[in-house]
Amino acid sequence: xxxxxxxxRKEAPVDHPNPSSPATPPLDETARRRLRQRLLCEPLAPRxxxxxxxxxxxxxxxxxxxxxxxxxxxxxxxLKSAKSNDEVASYLQWTxxxxxxxxxxxxxxxxxxxxxxxxxxxxxxxxINAPHALLELGERGFWTxxxxxxxxxxxxxxxxIEPGDPAVPVGNRxxxxxxxxxxxxxxxxxxxxTSWTRRLEDQLRVQENPALFLKRQGGICGPRYELxxxxxxxxxxxxxxxxxxxxxxxxxxxxxxxxxxSGLREHERRHIGFRHAIIRPRNxxxxxxxxxxxxxxxxxxxxxxxxxxxxxxxxxxGLGSIVxxxxxxxxxxxxxxxxxxxxxxxxxxxxxxxxxxxxxxGKRNGPPPLPSKREE
Amino acid sequence: MKGxxxxxxxxxxxxxxxxxVSRPLxxxxxxxxxxxxxxxxxxxxxxxxxxxxxxxxxxxxLDRPRHGLPRLLATKEEGGRAIALLEHHRPDTPVLYxxxxxxxxxxxxxxxxxxxxxxLGVLHExxxxxxxxxxxxxxxDDASGSFYIGAMPKPRERSxxxxxxxxxxxxxxxxxxxxxxxxxxxxxxxMASLLQAGxxxxxxxxxxxxxxxxxxCVTPYGELALKNAHxxxxxxxxxxxxxxxPLQLRIGSRxxxxxxxxxxxxxxxxxxxxxxxxxGSRQVSLAFCCVADGIGGIKDGERASSLAVAxxxxxxxxACHHKHGEMLLDSPTSSARAIARxxxxxxxxxxxxxxxxxxxxxxxxxxxxxxSRAGIGHVGDSRIYLFRDxxxxxxxxxxxxxxxxxxxxxxxxxxxxxxxxxxxTISRFMTSSGELxxxxxxxxxLEAADRLGVDIETLFxxxxxxxxxxxxxLTSDGVHGExxxxxLLKQVRAxxxxxxxxxxxxxxxxxxxxxxDNVTALAVRVD
Numbered sequence: 001x002x003x004x005x006x007x008x009r010k011e012a013p014v015d016h017p018n019p020s021s022p023a024t025p026p027l028d029e030t031a032r033r034r035l036r037q038r039l040l041c042e043p044l045a046p047r048x049x050x051x052x053x054x055x056x057x058x059x060x061x062x063x064x065x066x067x068x069x070x071x072x073x074x075x076x077x078x079l080k081s082a083k084s085n086d087e088v089a090s091y092l093q094w095t096x097x098x099x100x101x102x103x104x105x106x107x108x109x110x111x112x113x114x115x116x117x118x119x120x121x122x123x124x125x126x127x128i129n130a131p132h133a134l135l136e137l138g139e140r141g142f143w144t145x146x147x148x149x150x151x152x153x154x155x156x157x158x159x160x161i162e163p164g165d166p167a168v169p170v171g172n173r174x175x176x177x178x179x180x181x182x183x184x185x186x187x188x189x190x191x192x193x194t195s196w197t198r199r200l201e202d203q204l205r206v207q208e209n210p211a212l213f214l215k216r217q218g219g220i221c222g223p224r225y226e227l228x229x230x231x232x233x234x235x236x237x238x239x240x241x242x243x244x245x246x247x248x249x250x251x252x253x254x255x256x257x258x259x260x261x262s263g264l265r266e267h268e269r270r271h272i273g274f275r276h277a278i279i280r281p282r283n284x285x286x287x288x289x290x291x292x293x294x295x296x297x298x299x300x301x302x303x304x305x306x307x308x309x310x311x312x313x314x315x316x317x318g319l320g321s322i323v324x325x326x327x328x329x330x331x332x333x334x335x336x337x338x339x340x341x342x343x344x345x346x347x348x349x350x351x352x353x354x355x356x357x358x359x360x361x362g363k364r365n366g367p368p369p370l371p372s373k374r375e376e
Numbered sequence: 377m378k379g380x381x382x383x384x385x386x387x388x389x390x391x392x393x394x395x396x397v398s399r400p401l402x403x404x405x406x407x408x409x410x411x412x413x414x415x416x417x418x419x420x421x422x423x424x425x426x427x428x429x430x431x432x433x434x435x436x437x438l439d440r441p442r443h444g445l446p447r448l449l450a451t452k453e454e455g456g457r458a459i460a461l462l463e464h465h466r467p468d469t470p471v472l473y474x475x476x477x478x479x480x481x482x483x484x485x486x487x488x489x490x491x492x493x494x495x496l497g498v499l500h501e502x503x504x505x506x507x508x509x510x511x512x513x514x515x516x517d518d519a520s521g522s523f524y525i526g527a528m529p530k531p532r533e534r535s536x537x538x539x540x541x542x543x544x545x546x547x548x549x550x551x552x553x554x555x556x557x558x559x560x561x562x563x564x565x566x567m568a569s570l571l572q573a574g575x576x577x578x579x580x581x582x583x584x585x586x587x588x589x590x591x592x593c594v595t596p597y598g599e600l601a602l603k604n605a606h607x608x609x610x611x612x613x614x615x616x617x618x619x620x621x622p623l624q625l626r627i628g629s630r631x632x633x634x635x636x637x638x639x640x641x642x643x644x645x646x647x648x649x650x651x652x653x654x655x656g657s658r659q660v661s662l663a664f665c666c667v668a669d670g671i672g673g674i675k676d677g678e679r680a681s682s683l684a685v686a687x688x689x690x691x692x693x694x695a696c697h698h699k700h701g702e703m704l705l706d707s708p709t710s711s712a713r714a715i716a717r718x719x720x721x722x723x724x725x726x727x728x729x730x731x732x733x734x735x736x737x738x739x740x741x742x743x744x745x746x747x748s749r750a751g752i753g754h755v756g757d758s759r760i761y762l763f764r765d766x767x768x769x770x771x772x773x774x775x776x777x778x779x780x781x782x783x784x785x786x787x788x789x790x791x792x793x794x795x796x797x798x799x800x801t802i803s804r805f806m807t808s809s810g811e812l813x814x815x816x817x818x819x820x821x822l823e824a825a826d827r828l829g830v831d832i833e834t835l836f837x838x839x840x841x842x843x844x845x846x847x848x849x850l851t852s853d854g855v856h857g858e859x860x861x862x863x864l865l866k867q868v869r870a871x872x873x874x875x876x877x878x879x880x881x882x883x884x885x886x887x888x889x890x891x892x893d894n895v896t897a898l899a900v901r902v903d
Binding site for chain 1: 683686690691692694695703707710711713714718721724725726727728729731779780783784809810812814815817818832833836
């Protein structure tokens, strides 16, 4: 009734180590760590109902994860090593949807970046600054790269670019180094802005009222919020009723949100305040924005905003780490104000990282305690 | 079904390759399954009748990867037979010789059979049945403890008749009987009369739930007949609950300011919740333990860590009440991470709406124990250890600058000052100024997975299987930063059966040697 497996093995040995796919060596240590990192980055939400753990419900609008309206212009793919030209995996690719892309990590003192490399390993992220570099598609159809941070390595095909150097051209399939991570730059489509611009204009043309468009990876994508004439709008993300906080009475949770951003992707919503900002009409025609959150940054054209700020069509509004484009249909051509210079980049290399609270001197014969820095 | 055989050495062009048949997959050639290779590629070939119906049926169910079933790569018709090319499962061991199967622990038997039943359920739900599943169609993978369906010579459209279900699942009753009773299955008629005579209701290896399951598998008729695969899965689950003794947990903890010269308050917090639920015949113990080490100004750090522990325990309790703790039991690792995730959101909420006194941050290491599995969610430099078989295994990784610099190869082992500073600098923690995304909430390390001999995907999806004698230890850096690893191991060894005494000893050891930090330890002993 039973078959002895040994008997079979003798009959016809199958010796190939990995017979179900082309011969691949067993996973090396880095690959195993990447696999682990990938598993950790898979959202918990579809498997588990996080609202049960929370005890209150988040209003996650599924349309906030809708796909891009504009054609992709280029792509950065993480490479296996400094020598290899093999990309690691499709989930470690970042597609570029706009002509002006800040690359790097988010830090509240420097404002949003367009591509923050979620999914990289800790030490790779540690060597990426906020912001790290600027990728730009010029009018003549050439991409260029500019280094923005001191102490953060930027190189094209091994040639280092110093901050302050003029932008360096980057061609299709060239290698870009950011810190200790290597990327391949691929130009997608015809490499020009022609169809991109046409699609952008089409999108904006059909928008009859002033609106905010979510910008991902440099280009506007599906999600938008249409402002209602004469009415202010509060932007933030779901929060519970007051009684769910440990010390009720300290805050006023009576307000509701007009645009709930809870449904953004995991790494995007991280720095969005629960009541982040309010947009209100300043007069019959103009709109202004004001920060509501004390803990999360509001920027306009990547500069911090501390008091009500008049908006112009084309302005880039930054809520924490993500960017929206303000569009006003009666304002004619979009302004080009989104090109102002950035505040000084955060240099992670020399910046002091968060640490334990100061202790009395003499401890452990160590260096003087570092000041606590809250943002990661 | 004569004429479908392939001959060893025969070459078949299919898919993008030419495959040479090396041997039948099963000794019984009526299984119509062969092993074949094209250079380095090893594949399976199945044969069946022409006319499209056979091909359509297997295409319908094997078009994508499914547990316990091979994936279909290509089909063709040639020489009066249909041929299918399938991915190869390794190891390709035909089912079980008696000693192996009979020696398997009962819970592993139930695991394997439940998984097989799930695969059958998938087939049946797609409207396909196998027209009888036997040992000559089943492969056994010892490493994963799973069956694979290696042949499907007679698939057909499933009718509403319970006979179709029964033909495919009766093998489950046979295999179950052989393991539980440690003897050959006597055959269907004999089994039916044994059951009727109540022969299985007593005896040495008596198991009250066993006759129920066997009766369902022995005949498609009558009240006990099973209507679908899911009913069999449930019956097996009931049997599992019967044989599993719920593990008993004993928890002890201790936290102190430490040396008053260095510290003005205790910024560490720890907490635990234990629950014992009974639903139906199922008794389950659920527990959550966590340690948090506050960061920030004096008051803020203390508040952040106590808030984290309180909201972590609250989140766990909510999950316990929801569907009898189903989420915790199904995925303890994801649950532990979800708790950490929700805690970090709570800190962000308090930080935004109640900023006074809420400007701190905290580390957070939480352990979920659900039924027979454990999961962890971890941020910062507190630690979770498992003491098993005399070894102390660190399950978490410290999120410190030192870990990152080591990775970058920039930490000079000679430079004591740099090393100490890097160790004290935390690279990831929870803060009241923003919430962590899922990807930043850590869990088991690869090193721990290797030492435990479990692969990381299993640890993440199903958690760590705990056993009697395990001891989990959660510590703040006031413990593991002050005590040498050998000292820690020595104390754990000495007090492994007494979690309370262990924590007390660890804390007093640190205080005695004038540790500079708050000291917190929490231990869970599994009995």
